[in-house]
Amino acid sequence: MKKQILVLLSLAASAGVALAAPQSFDFKDPKGVNNAQFKLDAPLEAVTGSANGISGTVTFDPEHPGATTGKIVVAAESLHVPNPMQKGHLHSGQWMDVANHKEISFEAKELKNVKTSGDTTTADAVGTMTIKGVSKELTVPVKLTYLKDRLSQRVPNMKGDLLVIRANFEIKRSDFGINPGAPKEKVSDTIELTLSIAGAAPRS
Amino acid sequence: MKTTLRTLAAVLALGAVGLWLATGASRGWTKTSVPVKQLDAVTGIEGVTYEKRFVPGVDFLGGALCASAMVAGLSFLFRNQNKQTTNTQQTP
Numbered sequence: 001m002k003k004q005i006l007v008l009l010s011l012a013a014s015a016g017v018a019l020a021a022p023q024s025f026d027f028k029d030p031k032g033v034n035n036a037q038f039k040l041d042a043p044l045e046a047v048t049g050s051a052n053g054i055s056g057t058v059t060f061d062p063e064h065p066g067a068t069t070g071k072i073v074v075a076a077e078s079l080h081v082p083n084p085m086q087k088g089h090l091h092s093g094q095w096m097d098v099a100n101h102k103e104i105s106f107e108a109k110e111l112k113n114v115k116t117s118g119d120t121t122t123a124d125a126v127g128t129m130t131i132k133g134v135s136k137e138l139t140v141p142v143k144l145t146y147l148k149d150r151l152s153q154r155v156p157n158m159k160g161d162l163l164v165i166r167a168n169f170e171i172k173r174s175d176f177g178i179n180p181g182a183p184k185e186k187v188s189d190t191i192e193l194t195l196s197i198a199g200a201a202p203r204s
Numbered sequence: 205m206k207t208t209l210r211t212l213a214a215v216l217a218l219g220a221v222g223l224w225l226a227t228g229a230s231r232g233w234t235k236t237s238v239p240v241k242q243l244d245a246v247t248g249i250e251g252v253t254y255e256k257r258f259v260p261g262v263d264f265l266g267g268a269l270c271a272s273a274m275v276a277g278l279s280f281l282f283r284n285q286n287k288q289t290t291n292t293q294q295t296p
Binding site: 150 | 236237238239244246247248249250251252253254259
């Protein structure tokens with residue numbers, strides 16, 4: 001009897017460890033909802049657009065959200081603005097040069113100032129932002145929401161968890177060589193970025 | 205010819221202004237797609253998709269009004285048709 005209890009306890013403990021283990025969340029969204037929005041608000045003109053070619057992987061441990069690391073990639077080709085001429089300029093060599101620099105990425109190496117309340121964690125993600133081949137160290141305020149067992153609500157017949165990441169931050173286009181000579185009163189040097197993405201960690 | 209060109213210019217200007225007003229009088233650049241936001245109920249994420257739609261902006265309006273002005277200006281190159289009135293009164 002004692003032996004059986006011990007076996008049961010060890011099984012329960014190992015299950016607990018398995019559940020608490022870091023999970024890998026894939027951000028390639030089959031529903032195409034994940035998006036990154038950008039805004040350049042200059043005195044003479046405001047340019048707004050978005051990109052939905054999001055992919056990447058984030059390792060998240062619900063027991064230790066502060067240990068989160070990962071990389072989010074945005075396909076440069078998916079950058080879209082509603083005006084076709086502006087889109088042509090945006091994709092051109094002078095601006096984003098999407099033919100030669102196919103990816104925009106942010107690789108989070110560590111989280112600082114981590115605050116967790118229930119399923120929600122806010123933190124400052126420290127990592128490397130790469131745009132147009134230029135990499136810069138950046139600190140991005142992020143909000144992580146862990147949705148346990150909610151994957152089946154998005155993707156039928158698939159069990160697992162969801163991780164929602166939201167981030168609002170600014171970068172300077174001149175820092176990344178995005179047409180630094182363009183007049184700032186016409187095209188703002190500050191790019192406001194809003195990231196709203198959900199990743200899935202399926203369980204068998 | 206002169207009247208035809210002026211009528212064409214007026215139709216072009218009125219048509220452009222009418223289209224611009226009817227599609228929301230957008231004061232930005234012309235758009236060929238418009239963002240449509242969809243809320244994902246599970247994650248709360250507001251996804252953005254683009255729907256193909258032509259929304260004329262100030263560039264379209266300006267271009268159309270310039271074209272209209274050019275057509276109207278072109279009409280000044282044509283002379284008025286002189287109506288020759290001949291007095292064919294015959295004296296008895």
